[in-house]
Amino acid sequence: MKFCNVCGGSINRLIPKGDNRERYVCSDEACGEIHYQNPRIITGCLPIYKEQILLCRRAIEPRLGLWTLPAGFLENQETTQQGAERESLEEANANLDIKELYTIFDIPHINQVYFFYRAELLDTDFSPGIESLDVKLFKKEDIPWDELAFPAIKKTLEYYIEDSAKQQFKFRSAILEPSIAR
Amino acid sequence: MKFCNVCGGSINRLIPKGDNRERYVCSDEACGEIHYQNPRIITGCLPIYKEQILLCRRAIEPRLGLWTLPAGFLENQETTQQGAERESLEEANANLDIKELYTIFDIPHINQVYFFYRAELLDTDFSPGIESLDVKLFKKEDIPWDELAFPAIKKTLEYYIEDSAKQQFKFRSAILEPSIAR
Numbered sequence: 538m539k540f541c542n543v544c545g546g547s548i549n550r551l552i553p554k555g556d557n558r559e560r561y562v563c564s565d566e567a568c569g570e571i572h573y574q575n576p577r578i579i580t581g582c583l584p585i586y587k588e589q590i591l592l593c594r595r596a597i598e599p600r601l602g603l604w605t606l607p608a609g610f611l612e613n614q615e616t617t618q619q620g621a622e623r624e625s626l627e628e629a630n631a632n633l634d635i636k637e638l639y640t641i642f643d644i645p646h647i648n649q650v651y652f653f654y655r656a657e658l659l660d661t662d663f664s665p666g667i668e669s670l671d672v673k674l675f676k677k678e679d680i681p682w683d684e685l686a687f688p689a690i691k692k693t694l695e696y697y698i699e700d701s702a703k704q705q706f707k708f709r710s711a712i713l714e715p716s717i718a719r
Numbered sequence: 720m721k722f723c724n725v726c727g728g729s730i731n732r733l734i735p736k737g738d739n740r741e742r743y744v745c746s747d748e749a750c751g752e753i754h755y756q757n758p759r760i761i762t763g764c765l766p767i768y769k770e771q772i773l774l775c776r777r778a779i780e781p782r783l784g785l786w787t788l789p790a791g792f793l794e795n796q797e798t799t800q801q802g803a804e805r806e807s808l809e810e811a812n813a814n815l816d817i818k819e820l821y822t823i824f825d826i827p828h829i830n831q832v833y834f835f836y837r838a839e840l841l842d843t844d845f846s847p848g849i850e851s852l853d854v855k856l857f858k859k860e861d862i863p864w865d866e867l868a869f870p871a872i873k874k875t876l877e878y879y880i881e882d883s884a885k886q887q888f889k890f891r892s893a894i895l896e897p898s899i900a901r
Contacts, residue, residue, distance in 0.1 A: 538725075539724065539726075539727070540723065540725070540726070541724070542720045542721065542722050542723070542724045542754070543720070543722070544721075545721070545722040545727055548724070555849065558794065561724075575759045575760065575792055575794065575795065576793050576794075576795060577757045578757065578758060578832060610755070611832075612740065612757065612758075613756055613757060613830045614827050614828065614830065615827055616827050616894050618894075638823070638892050641820070643799050643800070645796050645797055645801075646796065650760060650793075650799065710819075710820050712800075
């Protein structure tokens with residue numbers, strides 16, 4: 538960040554009065570806007586159709602060509618559930634019945650918090666959206682573990698395998714550290 | 720937002736190619752930076768000491784003078800739990816043992832998502848931080864229901880009252896609509 542988006546002035550990196558960490562602060566005294574930066578939320582879902590899991594093969598970077606659950610940045614004015622639904626439509630044209638919140642992951646080193654909802658895929662009338670090369674149902678034993686795009690996807694699928702064996706799904710939250718999350 | 724924080728160019732409001740909603744986009748062709756805006760996370764906790772609840776009286780706007788649970792914006796590079804701990808220290812100098820994630824609220828009309836952790840207050844050696852006028856333990860029957868700062872605080876306290884009667888605390892998530900959340 539080099540310029541203030543309010544007045545166009547140059548930006549300094551400093552600790553504002555009464556604060557305790559460095560921020561991007563406008564150098565123009567009359568403006569002085571503080572530009573806070575905060576973590577972003579990624580929201581998605583785990584779409585299940587007769588015990589099979591819907592995965593999307595990424596058509597975009599990062600992790601182009603790897604498999605993911607439908608997910609993306611939460612937008613202003615929407616709930617995490619609406620965001621999960623929207624991403625599933627955009628990436629897989631998937632018609633879903635969204636169930637309860639299933640997993641949350643803190644990934645502090647990349648300033649992200651993930652939300653995944655359990656979802657029932659209502660029909661097999663899905664297809665790749667513009668961000669997907671392919672969309673496919675996977676049986677549990679066929680999950681492409683070595684070709685998953687992100688650690689949060691792997692963790693959510695691991696929890697699902699564990700919980701579906703007992704047919705008892707419980708909410709989980711976890712921290713993904715760099716060693717796991719990279 | 721009037722100026723691009725990357726190049727200082729002027730900003731247009733338009734739907735970028737391949738996108739489906741209006742963004743702030745740099746008008747300088749060589750730059751063209753898209754400035755996304757996303758919801759922010761507020762993280763806090765519900766500090767309990769021998770069945771009493773620690774509340775802070777706000778020394779800052781909004782809702783100056785009203786009672787709140789310690790909470791604030793999640794910072795980059797921290798987990799939601801670390802943020803909850805930090806806010807409790809900053810607002811109440813409270814020594815806590817943070818337990819599990821207790822409530823999550825989507826508040827889409829103000830682009831916020833709230834997290835509250837259950838926490839055990841370890842001692843009564845707390846005091847108002849710079850953002851608090853007062854910090855006090857409240858018995859359940861003494862909660863100042865009409866002087867609570869935010870709907871997410873009220874909801875979390877309601878859940879606590881309900882769950883503590885059964886001594887069984889379960890994770891809850893809810894959407895706070897404008898009629899409730901204002």
